[in-house]
Amino acid sequence: MNITTETKDDATLLRFQEERLDAHNSQELKDYLVQLLENGAKALILDLSEVRFVDSSGLGALLSGYKNAGLRDSRFALAGLQTRVQSMFELTRLHKVFETHPSVEDALASLARGTPHDSKSD
C-alpha cells in the first residue's frame, strides 16, 4: 500500500496513492487507520483522488475507519472521490454515511469551521 501521511491544521492528512482500493490492499488500509486513531488522531482526512476503483472490501475498510473514528469521537472524512468511485458509494447507499468533500482543501476548510457533517450527500 502506497500512502503518505502529514499533519495539517490539526488534521492527519492521508494521501492514498494507489489506483485501486480492493481486497488486495484494503486490510492494510484498515489496520493503518485503526493504528492512527489508537494513537490519538482526532481528525483523519483520506485523500482518494488517485483512486479510480473501489470494491466492496475497500468500502469495508473505509467503513471500519468511519466506525472506529466515531468510537473515539474523532472525525473521518473522504476527499476527492472520482465519479466511478462515488457511484460505488451510491450503489451501496453509503454516500449517506460518509462525510465527503470535493478536495482536501474543502475538507480542511470544513474542519476549520468545525462543521463535521455538513457535506453528506442526500
Added chain:
Amino acid sequence: MTRNRISLEIEIPPQTRYLGLIGHIGEQLAREMGEYAGDSDVLAYTLNLVLTEALANAIKHAGCENPVLRVYISIEENDLCIQVYDQGKGFDISELPCPDPEELCERGRGIFIIRNLMDSVDYRKTESGNVLEMKKKLKTA
C-alpha cells in the same frame, strides 16, 4: 453473416494480487466491443468490478485442493457470460441477506454489487467445482 464471439479462459492462483490483472482484462475487453451501444466506460468499470468481486469471493472460498481459479468470459452477439470456478465448500447464494445500509457491516456487499450490475447471478455446484455464473444482455447499436 459471421457471428461475433469472444471467449477467454483464464487461470490464476487464488491470490488477491491478481485482482488488478483480472479487472484490467475486463476493462480492455469492454473497450474492444465497439458495437456496444452503451457507455463503454461504464461497461469497462462494470466488468472490472464484477470480475474483481467474483474473484475475491472465489479466493475466499477457494479451498486448498486445487490452487488455481478458473475464469471464463464469453461474449456472443450481445450476451455476456462470466463464470468463476472455485473448489471450496460453497455457499447458498439464496440465503445471502441484502446488506442493510443502516447496520454498516464491513463485509457482505460483493454479491449484492454483482446482482445490481448483472442481469442474472447464480452459484451452484458442478462436476468441475462450484461456479458463480453472471450474465448480462449488452445493448447493441
